[in-house]
Amino acid sequence: MRWILFIGALIGSSICSREKFFGDQVFRINVRNGDEISKLSQLVNSNNLKLNVWKSPSTFNRPVDVLVPSVSLQPVKSFLASQGLEYEVTIENLQIYHEMDNIASDFPDLASRVKIGHSFENRPMYVLKFSTEEGVQRPAIWLNAGIHSREWISQATAIWTARKIASDYQRDPAITSILEKMDIFLLPVANPDGYVYTQTQNRLWRKTRSLNPGSPCVGTDPNRNWNASFAGMGASDNPCSEVYHGTYANSEVEVKSVVDFIQKHGNFKCFIDLHSYSQLLMYPYGYTAKKASDAEELDKLARRAAKALASVSGTEYQVGPTCTTVYPASGSSIDWAYDNGIKFAFTFELRDTGTYGFLLPANQIIPTAEETWLGLKTIMEHVRDNLY
Amino acid sequence: MQPRRPPLPAPGSRPWGPRPAAPLIALLLLLSPVVAAAESESPQDPGQPQDAGLQRRLLQQAARAALHFFNFRAASPSALRVLAQVQNGRAWINPKEGCKVDVVFSTERYNPEEGEGHLGKCSARVFFKNQKPRPAINVTCTRFIEKKKRQQEDYLLYKQMKQLQNPLEIDSIPDNHGHIDASLRPIWDLAFLGSSYVMWEMTTQFSRYYLAQLTSVRQWKTNDDTIDFDYTVLLHELSTQEIIPCRIHLVWYPGKPLKVKYHCQELQTPEEASGTEEGSAVAPTELSNF
Numbered sequence: 001m002r003w004i005l006f007i008g009a010l011i012g013s014s015i016c017s018r019e020k021f022f023g024d025q026v027f028r029i030n031v032r033n034g035d036e037i038s039k040l041s042q043l044v045n046s047n048n049l050k051l052n053v054w055k056s057p058s059t060f061n062r063p064v065d066v067l068v069p070s071v072s073l074q075p076v077k078s079f080l081a082s083q084g085l086e087y088e089v090t091i092e093n094l095q096i097y098h099e100m101d102n103i104a105s106d107f108p109d110l111a112s113r114v115k116i117g118h119s120f121e122n123r124p125m126y127v128l129k130f131s132t133e134e135g136v137q138r139p140a141i142w143l144n145a146g147i148h149s150r151e152w153i154s155q156a157t158a159i160w161t162a163r164k165i166a167s168d169y170q171r172d173p174a175i176t177s178i179l180e181k182m183d184i185f186l187l188p189v190a191n192p193d194g195y196v197y198t199q200t201q202n203r204l205w206r207k208t209r210s211l212n213p214g215s216p217c218v219g220t221d222p223n224r225n226w227n228a229s230f231a232g233m234g235a236s237d238n239p240c241s242e243v244y245h246g247t248y249a250n251s252e253v254e255v256k257s258v259v260d261f262i263q264k265h266g267n268f269k270c271f272i273d274l275h276s277y278s279q280l281l282m283y284p285y286g287y288t289a290k291k292a293s294d295a296e297e298l299d300k301l302a303r304r305a306a307k308a309l310a311s312v313s314g315t316e317y318q319v320g321p322t323c324t325t326v327y328p329a330s331g332s333s334i335d336w337a338y339d340n341g342i343k344f345a346f347t348f349e350l351r352d353t354g355t356y357g358f359l360l361p362a363n364q365i366i367p368t369a370e371e372t373w374l375g376l377k378t379i380m381e382h383v384r385d386n387l388y
Numbered sequence: 389m390q391p392r393r394p395p396l397p398a399p400g401s402r403p404w405g406p407r408p409a410a411p412l413i414a415l416l417l418l419l420s421p422v423v424a425a426a427e428s429e430s431p432q433d434p435g436q437p438q439d440a441g442l443q444r445r446l447l448q449q450a451a452r453a454a455l456h457f458f459n460f461r462a463a464s465p466s467a468l469r470v471l472a473q474v475q476n477g478r479a480w481i482n483p484k485e486g487c488k489v490d491v492v493f494s495t496e497r498y499n500p501e502e503g504e505g506h507l508g509k510c511s512a513r514v515f516f517k518n519q520k521p522r523p524a525i526n527v528t529c530t531r532f533i534e535k536k537k538r539q540q541e542d543y544l545l546y547k548q549m550k551q552l553q554n555p556l557e558i559d560s561i562p563d564n565h566g567h568i569d570a571s572l573r574p575i576w577d578l579a580f581l582g583s584s585y586v587m588w589e590m591t592t593q594f595s596r597y598y599l600a601q602l603t604s605v606r607q608w609k610t611n612d613d614t615i616d617f618d619y620t621v622l623l624h625e626l627s628t629q630e631i632i633p634c635r636i637h638l639v640w641y642p643g644k645p646l647k648v649k650y651h652c653q654e655l656q657t658p659e660e661a662s663g664t665e666e667g668s669a670v671a672p673t674e675l676s677n678f
Contacts, residue, residue, distance in 0.1 A: 203564040204600060204622060204631045221629075242629040278626075324441035327627045354598040355470060355498070357624055361566035 029066060030086040039083055040066075049075060096159050096188055100128050107166040110179070116187075117257025120210040123192040125257050128162050130169075130184040139387050140183040141270040141380055142262060142342075144333060147222050147254075148206045149194025150358045151276040153350050153368055158188035158274060160369035161376065178380045181387070182269070191222055191254055204358060208252050212239035220246035223273075224331040225255045228339050229287035232330030234323075245331050259336070270344040270383045271337035272376065277357050278326065278349040279317045281306050281375065284338040286322035286329035294343055295321060301382050302346060309375035313367055315351065317375075322347060344383050348372065446479040449593055450489035454512035454527040456588035456597075463646040465577040466541035467533050468498035468584075472507055487516040487593045495529065499577065508532040516593040523591060542642040548574045549615050554607055561602040575605055575619075582638040583621050585648040590623075600624040600631060615640045623652070 031037050044051045049072040068076050079085075104113045110130055117125045131138065145158030165184060168175045178184075189195050193209035207219030217240035224235040227249035231237065235245040250256040262268050283298035292298065299319065306317040322329060326349070334345035351360055351368045360368070451474050459468050477491030495508045512527035552575070561576050562568045568576055579602045587597040600622040608616040616639050623632045634652035 199564075203560075204624075206629060242631070320441065324439070324445075353471075356562065356566050357598050357600055359562050359564065359566040359601060361562070364566075 029080065036083070036085060040085070043076070043079055051076070096155060097124070097126055099159055100126055100162065100188070103128060103162055103166050107169075110169055111162075111166050114185075116261045117253065119191070119193045119254050120208055120252070121193045121196075123196070125187070125190075125192065125254065127261075128186045128188075130165055130179060130186070132169075132179050137265060137267045138183045139181070139267050139269045139383075140185060140265065141178075141272070141383065142258075142268055142337075143184065143186040143272050143274070143376070144190055144258070145186075145188050145274040146195055147190040147273065147333065148275060149191045149198045150204050150206050151274075151350075152198070152358065153276045153360045153365065154274040155188050155195065156365045157350060157369045157372050158186060160366065161373060162186050162188065164369075164373055174377050174381055178377075178384050181384050182380075184380075187258065190258065193254075194219070194222075206242050207244070208254055210246075210252060212244075212247075215239040217244075220244050220252050222252050222255050223275075223333055224329065225249065225252045226259070226331050226333050226336035228332060228335035229330040232287045234286060234328030235330045243329075249331065255333075258333075262337075262342075263340075268337070268342050269387060270379065271334060271342045272345075272379065273333045273347045274350060274372075275347060276350040276360065277352055277354065279315065279351060279353050280325055280347075280349040281309075281317045281319050282322045282325050282334075282347045282349070284321065284335050284345055286327075286332045286335055289321075289323045289328075292321065292338060298344070298346070301344070301379060304382075305346075305375040305378040308378045309371045312371035312374055315368075315371055343388065344379060346379060348375065443479050444474070446481075446487060446489055446593060447474045447477040447491045447493075449591070449596060450477070450479070450491045450512065450514035450516075450523075451493040451510075452596060453514055453516075453523050453588060453591040454491070454493075454510065454525050455495065456584045456591065457525040458510065458512075458527045458529055459581060459584040460588055460646060460648075463581065463640065463644065464538055464542050464642075465545055465574070465581045465640075466499070467538045468577060468580055469495040469508060469510075469529070470498050472496045475509075484518070486518040486520075489514045489516070495532075497533070498580070499573075506532040519592075521592055522589050523593075525588070539643065545574045545577065546615060546640075546642050549578065549607070549617075552607060554609070556605050556607060558602075558605050561605075575617075576602060578615065578617070578638070578640065579605070579619050579621060579636070581640070581646060582619075582636045582648050582650075583623070583634075585646065586621075586634055586636060586650045586652065587623065590652070594627055596626040597632075598624045598626070603633070610639075613641065614644075 029040060031040055043049065044066060049068075051066050051068055051072065066076075100113050104111045110132065112129050112131075114127050114129050115124050116127055119125060143158065143161065146155035148154070165175060165179075165186070169179055170176055191208055194205055194207060197205045197209055205219075207221050209219055211218060212220075220239075221235070221241075221243045224243050224245040230249040231245050234243070236243045238244060246252055250259055262271075281302045283295070283302055284292045299321075302319040306319050310316055318325060322332065322334070332347075334347050338345040350372060351364060356364075448471075451471050455469055455471055472494040474491060474493045477489060477493075479487060479489045481487050490511075490513050492509070492511045495510055497506060500506075508530050510527055510529035512525060514527075515524040517523070548571075556575075558572065558575070561572050561579070580599055583599045587599070590597055603620045603622060605619040606617060608618070610616045616637075618635065618637050621634050621636060623634055624630075625632060632652050632654070634650050637649045639647040
């Protein structure tokens with residue numbers, strides 16, 4: 001059969017580590033008879049393609065949902081075509097949401113997946129909540145990722161970190177003691193529409209995908225849309241700009257969902273936003289060059305975190321307030337968090353410093369996540385010991 | 389003291405690349421105390437001690453501009469350098485004329501080989517003219533790749549390019565996951581070399597460019613053995629976060645100066661930046677045919 005050749009080709013080619021979650025698709029395949037079911041089973045059972053059946057057929061004429069990793073897309077499509085099997089691609093890349101679900105079911109006493117809202121194009125916004133005590137609104141940490149969709153190392157680091165938190169609880173004394181006192185909320189894909197767009201249409205898309213009335217240009221910069229000197233310096237009122245702030249603060253439903261959740265909770269002490277690239281660890285403010293009142297403490301903490309991060313692979317980060325370290329930026333998430341009583345507010349600009357930029361190779365995902373983890377832990381430990 | 393509003397470029401004059409209006413005004417606001425001090429000094433005077441963050445940013449900016457220029461002038465795709473660390477330097481700001489920066493920095497090889505940890509060292513004087521791109525640059529770097537080795541590697545790259553099948557069926561380099569196939573690496577290096585010219589020309593004291601992705605390549609047959617190719621790059625400008633597509637046409641032969649023509653698209657405004665370079669940055673020179 002022809003598909004044996006496809007599998008052979010796959011064995012020959014290099015398959016990246018499964019830590020990369022992008023580009024996977026869910027195929028909904030129509031199977032009409034027993035013969036087709038058995039052919040499909042053979043395909044699914046072949047280990048090399050790493051297919052994952054989500055919904056098996058119980059009778060004929062009902063579709064089978066199969067998760068196809070990106071590396072297997074071509075051979076699977078060719079196989080289906082050669083067998084005359086009808087299929088449609090249903091949902092683009094659900095892998096991060098699927099993994100979140102896996103973490104929640106693998107660690108049911110610690111982790112749960114919570115829907116906090118939806119995107120402009122109606123995709124769900126999911127956070128993972130890590131909590132060792134129910135029913136109590138503990139002081140909490142918010143980890144934000146993927147607000148700028150092209151910064152793929154951000155979403156990747158976040159989902160790696162999610163599993164790290166879950167697996168290291170009760171193994172690593174640091175994260176264990178943090179979780180004994182505080183809850184952690186992790187939003188790996190803060191801009192799901194943008195993220196899908198980077199996988200299907202434009203790898204370098206940054207903003208949301210909301211429509212701008214009267215303009216051919218789509219999207220608002222979600223990190224200029226928060227209510228912190230909204231429409232101030234370091235943002236644009238031109239919808240075609242990559243730093244367009246939007247029509248009003250929280251106009252973007254993705255931003256509003258987070259704001260509403262955090263305000264309703266009322267007990268967040270720390271907000272960390274993951275971006276790329278430039279290797280910077282920054283604290284407020286972006287909207288003004290004036291020093292934040294806690295600047296000294298935040299600076300000291302950031303330096304310790306950067307040092308811990310560097311201890312893993314020697315990756316050097318620069319530290320400082322946003323405005324003078326990278327550029328002025330109004331309406332940013334951490335400025336809003338800080339001005340709303342969340343003292344420990346930081347932005348990480350992850351690897352690298354421009355060689356690959358947004359297109360960081362997959363083999364740098366785990367090293368980046370591992371070093372960032374030490375930086376995050378340094379901050380979270382300090383928060384744990386300095387609750388206010 | 390009122391910060392100065394930058395005068396808009398006259399129509400028809402060379403625009404200075406994407407205009408980061410808001411960050412520019414913001415940076416001018418930051419410069420205000422500095423402006424006040426510098427006004428009373430003569431242009432040659434170092435002036436008052438300036439905000440440390442501003443100094444650091446200007447030194448980095450100057451180092452990057454100097455490196456783009458250096459890479460372009462060296463015209464060697466196997467000896468491309470990237471910034472490792474700014475070591476020291478000084479920036480002088482004159483609100484009427486612009487910004488003069490002396491900077492010393494270390495570099496590393498863009499394409500390091502196994503076990504290679506060489507750090508080269510460069511010193512540069514960079515002059516950013518107010519509201520004008522194409523900073524004037526004087527840069528010297530210590531050699532860290534032996535000349536003969538560099539020539540051999542350039543020649544090898546040249547051979548690889550010549551052997552590539554035409555038309556090149558390439559989607560993008562790197563692919564969306566940051567991967568560059570070994571067989572396509574020569575194209576990428578040559579594209580980076582050509583882009584260095586473009587990025588040098590477009591860099592100002594405020595705007596900083598990076599090469600994000602190569603999205604189309606076409607190699608032309610030549611009668612004279614040169615490498616002649618057309619490609620599109622996506623440049624990323626940091627302060628505005630804009631992605632700027634540029635069509636670049638370059639002609640190269642190992643050991644010879646690089647010839648570059650380009651045209652960049654301004655997405656927001658109707659203005660477009662374009663330029664031509666016939667091999668010398670200081671004065672246009674006629675290139676003899678080789």
